[in-house]
Amino acid sequence: MGKTKKLIELDDRAIAILEKQAKLQKRSLKNYIEYTLEDEALRFSEPSEAYKKMMDDMIKRDENGTLETTSWESIKAKYGR
Structure with missing residues (x-):
């Protein structure tokens, strides 16, 4: 470079x-x-190949209904914010 x-x-x-x-x-x-x-x-x-792979995996899990998420409200309640 x-x-x-x-x-x-x-x-x-x-x-x-x-x-x-x-x-x-x-x-x-x-x-x-x-x-x-x-x-x-x-x-x-452009994002790195590792980032693209991770995002593709998350999109696939979301489409399959296997992506686990936590709501912002739940996180705020857990950590007292």
């Missing part, structure tokens, strides 16, 4: 905000920006 350099321009206010967030995570500004962009890009990527 290669890497590509890109020049980006951000306003001073955005930089100040990002610097504060980077410090909170004990990261450099550059590392924080790279991490944040890569993390966001992964949100747009």
Whole structure:
């Protein structure tokens, strides 16, 4: 997996905000920006094969009537929320 350099321009206010967030995570500004962009890009990527297989299995069990579920109301009642 290669890497590509890109020049980006951000306003001073955005930089100040990002610097504060980077410090909170004990990261450099550059590392924080790279991490944040890569993390966001992964949100747009296709799900993994393992996830697809798990979801296909759940759909199949739902169609067969063998999928066991718990209602949100039941979970709230169990944990006192």
